[in-house]
Amino acid sequence: MTETDRGLPVPQTERGLPVPENDRRLPVPQTDRGRFTTGTGPGPGTGTGTGIEPERGTGPGQPLLAVDDLRVDYRTRRGTVAAVRGASLTVAAGETVALVGESGSGKSTVGLAVLGLLPEAAGPVTGSVRLEGRELLGAPDRRLARVRGREIGFVPQDPTASLNPVQRVGTQVAEALRVHGLVANRAEGRRRAEELLGEAGLPEPARTADRFPHELSGGMCQRVLIAVALAAGPRLLIADEPTSALDVTVQRRLLDHLGEVTRRTGTGLLLVTHDLALAAERAERVAVMSQGRVVESGPSERVIGEPRHAYTRELVAAAPSMTAPPAPPAAPDAAPLLVVEGLRRVFDVRTPAGARESVVAVDAVDFTVARGGSLGIVGESGSGKSTTAGLLLRLDRPDAGRIVLDGVDLATASRGELRRLRRHVQPVFQDSYGSLDPTFTVGRAIAEPLRAFGVRGRAARVAELLDLVRLPASVRHRRPAELSGGQRQRVCIARALALTPRLLVLDEPVSALDVSVQARVLDLLAELRRELGLSYVLISHDLAVVRQVCDQVLVMRGGRVLERGPVAEVFARPEHRYTRELLDAIPGAEGRRAEPVRPSP
Amino acid sequence: MTRYVLVRVVNGLFVLWAALTASFLVLHLVPGDPVAVMLRGAGGEGTAVDPAAADELRAELGLDQPVYRQYLEFVGDAARGEFGTSFRSGDEVTAVLGGALPATLELAGAALLLTLVVGVAAAVAASLLPTAPLRSAVLSSTVVGNALPSFWTGIILLQVFSFGLGWFPAFGAGDLSQLVLPAITLALPGIGLLTQVLGRGLRAALAEPYVRTARAKGASRARAVFVHALRNAAIPAMTLFGLMIGGIVAGAVVTETVFAREGVGRLTAEAIGTHDFPVIRALVFLAGALYVVVNLAVDLIYPRVDPRIVLRSA
Known part of the structure; x- marks a missing residue:
């Protein structure tokens, strides 16, 4: 990854999304819908006085925004990198256009180029960006400053x-x-x-x-x-991944709100996103970007329904599906590998005012994982799912409850016992970059647990493990920064498998990855489970991911278990209102589930 | 808040006590007899000392007492703000210090003001420059000020502006023109350091997403720097400036010596040279108190600059 000190747009999905903080679930009163007015602010059509004279008349047939053959290069230490190589798109007044692509496709760069806010490393920008016929590209910053905010609004990602x-x-x-x-x-x-x-x-x-x-x-x-x-x-809004750092239900409410406002005020919306389903649901038209080019564009139903370009077809196929057959269950008579009973964890926190407060992060959680079984724990930020993962790994000590693995209680195990048991429970975390030492080669990182337990024949075992996670043997000499996000996560999985554990605790293992990469890592996890007879506890906010890898599911909220059962059953007939809400909040959920469930009022 | 200040004041008193104790011990371990130095007077090393006179003087100064006695007496006096009389001049230490303070306050005030104004201006100016190489050039150039030792810059400034051009008087204190060269000498290293720290802080802040948000609202680059980046970059610079205030006495030692100014710095140098224990102890107390007070003041300002900072006495 090349970066300059001013910071190229780091592919947001590669480094791990910023973990959304505890969302105090703002209750959105229904009354705020339709309450939106532009107030005393200027309405649409007040484009004069910006100092940028129209080159052509702003006729009725003219698009609000017209980007034509836009090209942007970035200067890096290794030379010039073309970020955008000829992107064209239009947005009409009142229209929502989604610009879809994976990290590094150049989609965010297009949005920033329209605003004239490219990072300094951006080299000469060519092509044309017209707002109601007025050329913005090459306009001096002082003039652009009058356009920004006043005529083009920007909703950022994080x-x-x-x-x-x-x-x-x-x-x-x-x-x-x-x-x-x-x-x-x-x-x-x-x-x-x-x-x-x-x-x-x-x-x-x-x-x-x-x-x-x-x-x-x-x-x-x-x-x-x-x-x-x-x-x-403003008459045009550019929203760059406005909700990708947020929980699904929050995401839905915000997008509803944005849609409402843009419809009411006739504002054009350019929605930059990596999420094809979200684009299909929210936009009238979709433009798909790959490697700096717009490879396909058209009405949403057409682009998603019958994609013409090979890349779009790949994207559509890779999107985690809620219709694919769920993961196979463990053998029905399998004895439980892990039994968790009455798990509880309380944190003492200090409020900003300085008062002490106890927060119950996990409360009365119990579940079992069968040998060869796979349990998904779903919930939004603050539901206690990651705290549970930390307790299972005994990186944190529960305040009450038992975590029995193979007859031994991890909660009360002695240090020696715990060390022995660590061989059997291994973690894979969300941020593959942060969980690998940047100075270690891949081979050394994978061999580390082997060394810790004095296992001999490490070189051979490392080669075997790389093969197991479908990485070429040559990767062992590389360092984490030289690998892609998907490759890094495979290295983390190989390291977790080094000691032949029986249980993997996977905390959001794919949520930092692009969809096509996500699909391949999930396939790998499913295969490994089959081949090695592994058990998983998989933490995820993404129900489609859980469906693909897990046979059992646990829905958590506020530290408690709300609902549990076989994945197929829970997803088809959710009993709890919250589970239904989660399922409905998935972009494109409607019409994709076999048995549509009405959202609760 | 009140509790926090209280705890910090108690901590500060502890720091002062530790500083005084350390200085007491070190002074007693240092070779050399203050009585001998005093009796020789202007005679220098070779002058013979009358043992009877020496014993008499020793008794008068309390130096014949056991060390722990001297220590307890000393701490008791210090707690009451009494530091005894100077071995050298026989004057009250507080009076000696009081005589030296105004000139140093003047010099330190001028130098710190200069540091703050020039340092902040250079850092902000650098961040407003249009290209990255220009910005690094300005930031790097201020390192020079930091790299040059002040005894050297002082002498060079004297050579050029006093003896060469005759713009400023070379020595003495009193009017403003005599303050210019010493203040510059004392300020230069700090200017370099402050510009570096604030400049880099500004650069980091300007790359933050909230600055992009501000620019997307239509804010100019200058507004982004002044309204958004500056306050976010201020914390490390504030810490640094606080340390500079605390360290100003050390800087004054060199500057006042080079420019032959009266002041606390000169007094420190002389007191150490003559083993004038009471004066040295009072100076240590003064420097320590300055550090403690400035540190507390800086810590109390932090939350006003960044609301995420919560003061905790723990």
């Missing part, structure tokens, strides 16, 4: 990092108005900011305006950013 941590959110919303001189004074800016926060669906806007970003959940931060983007009443 909500918590995209708000200034040292400014109150109300101030940050008001700034979008103040830089364009749309409010007379501070007080008016404040009043408008509160209105905008309310319109964005935030509860108690007056109080929220005084909060700092770290006091809000990821979903709330994204609502603040939507308020910022809409503040000055």
